[in-house]
Amino acid sequence: MSETxxxxxxxxxxxxxxxxxxxxxxxxxxxxxxxxxxxxxxxGKTTTVNLxxxxxxxxxxxxxxxxxxxxxxxxxxIVRLGIARTFQMVKPFxxxxxxxxxxxxxxxxxxxxxxxxxxxxxxxxxxxLLEEVGxxxxxxxxxxxxxxxxxxxxxxxxxxxxxxxxxxxxxLDELFSGLSLAxxxxxxxxxxxxxxxxxxxxxxxxxxxxxxxxxxxVIVLNFGRKIAEGSAKxxxxxDEVKKAYLGSEE
Amino acid sequence: MKKRRERIDRGxxxxxxxxxxVCSWREMLYLxxxxxxxxxxxxxxxxxxxxxxxxxxxxxxxxxxxAISWDILAQSGMVSLGQALFFGMGAYCSGILNHYxxxxxxxxxxxxxxxxxxxxxxxxxxxxxxxxVYFAMVTLIIPLMLERVIEATKIFGGTEGISGLTSLPxxxxxxxxxxxxxxxxxxxxxxxxxxxxxxxxxxIQDNDRSVMNAGINIYWFKIQALFIASVVGSFxxxxxxxxxxxxxxxxxxLDYSILPIAAAMVGGPGSFxxxTLGAFILVPLSEALRALGxxxxxxxxxxxxxxxxxxxxxxxxFVARKYHQFERWVEVEK
Ligand SMILES: Nc1ncnc2c1ncn2[C@@H]1O[C@H](COP(=O)(O)OP(=O)(O)O)[C@@H](O)[C@H]1O
Ligand SMILES: [Mg+2]
Numbered sequence: 001m002s003e004t005x006x007x008x009x010x011x012x013x014x015x016x017x018x019x020x021x022x023x024x025x026x027x028x029x030x031x032x033x034x035x036x037x038x039x040x041x042x043x044g045k046t047t048t049v050n051l052x053x054x055x056x057x058x059x060x061x062x063x064x065x066x067x068x069x070x071x072x073x074x075x076x077x078i079v080r081l082g083i084a085r086t087f088q089m090v091k092p093f094x095x096x097x098x099x100x101x102x103x104x105x106x107x108x109x110x111x112x113x114x115x116x117x118x119x120x121x122x123x124x125x126x127x128x129l130l131e132e133v134g135x136x137x138x139x140x141x142x143x144x145x146x147x148x149x150x151x152x153x154x155x156x157x158x159x160x161x162x163x164x165x166x167x168x169x170x171x172l173d174e175l176f177s178g179l180s181l182a183x184x185x186x187x188x189x190x191x192x193x194x195x196x197x198x199x200x201x202x203x204x205x206x207x208x209x210x211x212x213x214x215x216x217x218v219i220v221l222n223f224g225r226k227i228a229e230g231s232a233k234x235x236x237x238x239d240e241v242k243k244a245y246l247g248s249e250e
Numbered sequence: 251m252k253k254r255r256e257r258i259d260r261g262x263x264x265x266x267x268x269x270x271x272v273c274s275w276r277e278m279l280y281l282x283x284x285x286x287x288x289x290x291x292x293x294x295x296x297x298x299x300x301x302x303x304x305x306x307x308x309x310x311x312x313x314x315x316x317a318i319s320w321d322i323l324a325q326s327g328m329v330s331l332g333q334a335l336f337f338g339m340g341a342y343c344s345g346i347l348n349h350y351x352x353x354x355x356x357x358x359x360x361x362x363x364x365x366x367x368x369x370x371x372x373x374x375x376x377x378x379x380x381x382x383v384y385f386a387m388v389t390l391i392i393p394l395m396l397e398r399v400i401e402a403t404k405i406f407g408g409t410e411g412i413s414g415l416t417s418l419p420x421x422x423x424x425x426x427x428x429x430x431x432x433x434x435x436x437x438x439x440x441x442x443x444x445x446x447x448x449x450x451x452x453x454i455q456d457n458d459r460s461v462m463n464a465g466i467n468i469y470w471f472k473i474q475a476l477f478i479a480s481v482v483g484s485f486x487x488x489x490x491x492x493x494x495x496x497x498x499x500x501x502x503x504l505d506y507s508i509l510p511i512a513a514a515m516v517g518g519p520g521s522f523x524x525x526t527l528g529a530f531i532l533v534p535l536s537e538a539l540r541a542l543g544x545x546x547x548x549x550x551x552x553x554x555x556x557x558x559x560x561x562x563x564x565x566x567x568f569v570a571r572k573y574h575q576f577e578r579w580v581e582v583e584k
Contacts, residue, residue: 055459079465087463093456096449103446104453108465122446165465 004067006031006200007052007169013060014047014224021047023224024061029169034191034201036211036232039221040244045204046088048221049171053085054078065169080110084167086158088174088204092146098135098157099142102126105164114166126164133160133190152183159190170194171202176210184210208232220244252582263574284573288436288526292429296422304421308493310533311428312486316510317517317525318435319482325443325520326475327455329382332389334506335373336483337490338396340366342406344488345497349412355492356418359485366484371477378472393502400499411498415491424493431489435482436522443522451475509533516557518564527566 005028014022022044029035037045050056052063054075063071070078093101105111106122127142133156135142141153149157155175162170172191176184184207191214194201205211212218212232220228220235222244228235235241262280295307316333323330344362347353353361377388401409418424442448453461454468461468491497510525513532518524535553539546561568 053463055462074467075462076465076467079463085463087460091457091460093453093460095452095456100449103449104461104466105464107446107450110465161460161464 003030004064005029006033006066008064009048009052009061010064011061012048012051012058012063014044014051014056015059020224022051022221025221025224025226026061027219027226027229029200029202031168031200032195032198033217034195034203034215036215036218037202037204037221038206038208038211038218038235043221043244044224045221046173047224049085049173049202049204052078053083053171079108079165079167080113082110082168083171084162084165084169085171086155086162086173086175088177090151090154090158092149092154092157094145094147096146097143098146098149098153099123099126099130101146101157102129102160102164105161108165110165129160129164130157132163133157134186135160151178152180155179155183156187159187163194167199169200169202171204173204174206175203176205176207188214253579254582255577256580257571257575257577259575284570285437288523289433292433296425296429301421304425306534306537308421308425308428309537310529311425311432312490313509313513313533314432314526314529315428315435315482315486316506317513317529318432318439318522319479319486320510321514321519321522321525322439322475322479322482324514325448325455326451326472327458328378328472328476329386330389330479330507331386331511332391332393332507333483333510334393334502334504335389335396336366336370336480337487337506338393338501339370339480340484340487341491341497341501342366342487343369343484345412345415345491346406348415348492355416359488359492362488362491363481363485366487367477367481370480370484371473374476375473378469378476390507393507394504397499397502400502407498409499411496411500413496413498415495415497417492417495424489428489431485432526436526439478439522509536512554516554516565518566518568521564521566524564524566528564531565 007029009025009027009029011024011026012022013020013024025044025048027035037048039045047056051058052070054070054073054077058071061071062069065078065081065083068081070081070083073081092098093104096103100123103122103126106125127137130142131137135153135156141149146154146157155178159172159175162172175187179187188210191201191203195214203211203215215232218228218230218232218235219226220238220241222240227240227244228238262277265277296304299307316337319336320330320333340362343366344355344358347358347361348355373392374389377385380388400406406412418427443452450461450466450471454471458468461471487501490501509532510529513528514525515528516532517526517528536546536550539549542549557565
């Protein structure tokens with residue numbers, strides 16, 4: 001295929017002192033894909049996300065987004081080009097009520113450019129977006145201080161903040177971790193809806209069962225290296241993957 | 251039997267938040283008193299005070315502005331130990347313009363506020379990426395360094411400073427300009443910080459990574475907050491120069507860095523009203539203690555410690571809570 005992929009990661013590497021956190025990882029991502037990235041703890045998944053989104057500077061390799069090199073751009077510039085991410089450790093703006101947390105991404109120059117200047121009432125847009133991710137409108141939860149929200153709502157808030165930026169590519173770092181089965185089941189349809197809307201998504205996950213149901217491709221990292229790539233089934237049949245997962249559970 | 255304290259909003263607060271507010275004098279007074287009180291106080295005080303306490307009030311206003319300036323930075327995630335930099339820069343700018351170019355204070359003060367603020371912002375640009383205590387250390391050191399530079403190079407009067415500057419026409423005018431500035435800063439910046447723009451600044455204090463992740467250039471926003479705070483501090487310095495008709499090395503002294511922070515802490519960090527209230531308590535107190543000579547610092551220090559330990563939320567938040575809520579003891583099961 002000659003079409004340029006939405007995202008191309010090419011030999012991407014990062015060393016923290018002596019630790020090779022990410023080691024020559026390459027993959028392509030086409031528009032509309034849902035790519036899963038899995039691997040044992042400390043295998044370099046979050047670092048890969050940090051490299052793509054500019055929060056960590058690469059020691060080698062390149063990242064291309066829509067044919068443009070973004071490898072060493074500042075995080076805010078990468079967001080403006082259309083990549084939004086969530087953090088594994090969700091840290092909301094604790095001082096603010098949940099819906100006021102949404103004002104900050106809605107204030108983003110990216111949103112301003114997309115909406116064409118004036119946004120109107122950001123509070124109303126914030127409440128709409130929160131409802132989309134499961135904040136019940138008549139329950140007062142959207143008005144509560146972020147510091148008292150339970151984990152499930154914090155994760156939803158984190159997702160809503162990324163959606164608010166109207167990105168083309170969303171990277172969700174362990175969105176499901178710390179959530180109950182029921183909570184995961186209620187978030188999966190939101191992600192399916194995002195895919196239908198034409199978004200491209202990368203999901204880092206430990207909850208393999210839920211991930212495999214929605215991902216159309218998976219890559220596996222171990223000690224910073226990509227050790228397998230393919231459909232969920234192909235990947236789990238690889239000996240190297242079995243060994244990596246068995247090794248990490250001992 | 252265990253007991254715990256329960257806090258309940260006063261009935262009048264609940265009513266006043268609703269439509270009833272416009273139907274009754276009591277509710278309207280309840281709502282407007284916190285705003286009217288400082289305004290009326292600021293108009294009346296200069297008229298009833300004697301010459302000595304008018305001077306003290308001038309100092310109060312100066313330190314209130316510096317404390318507000320400190321709080322703008324604090325609320326935007328920058329901890330400064332160097333309000334003296336802003337103060338001194340404004341003071342020298344207006345002094346130089348007045349002495350060497352003979353420009354009237356009515357022109358030098360606004361120019362010094364903006365130009366002094368711009369110079370301070372540029373000076374601190376390289377360290378804006380430093381966080382927390384590292385940023386604080388640099389802001390602490392720069393004014394002390396400038397003091398030494400002036401001493402060593404003997405520029406702008408060196409250790410002697412520049413004296414014989416033009417003063418404003420009357421003490422009352424000085425007072426009213428300063429008090430109006432405090433009021434404008436108090437209400438203006440409070441409005442700014444509750445706007446969407448202000449939310450972004452507060453977001454930087456809370457979690458700068460997450461603000462970056464919203465596609466917002468946090469350094470650009472920090473530069474803006476720094477400039478606003480610098481202008482406020484430089485304005486205070488420029489005013490003081492024309493009040494004393496003198497500018498010299500002491501404008502970079504530690505006092506102008508430390509007292510504003512103490513005022514903000516005692517008054518209530520995170521609110522401009524708290525910062526102002528703190529200045530209104532600490533500056534007169536430090537004047538009253540002057541008679542004690544050397545022991546003054548000890549009393550002052552003890553007072554500060556008692557406050558920070560006993561009322562960490564600050565006086566303003568304490569008073570505001572008492573105004574809006576009442577407390578009662580309720581029994582806890584078990
Ligand atoms: N900021 C950092 N400084 C030093 N080492 C780091 C840093 N971030 C991650 N690492 C190391 O890089 C490796 C990969 O970490 P990470 O990407 O967080 O793994 P994962 O998300 O797959 O659990 C780990 O060995 C971790 O200790
Ligand atoms: Mg991780």
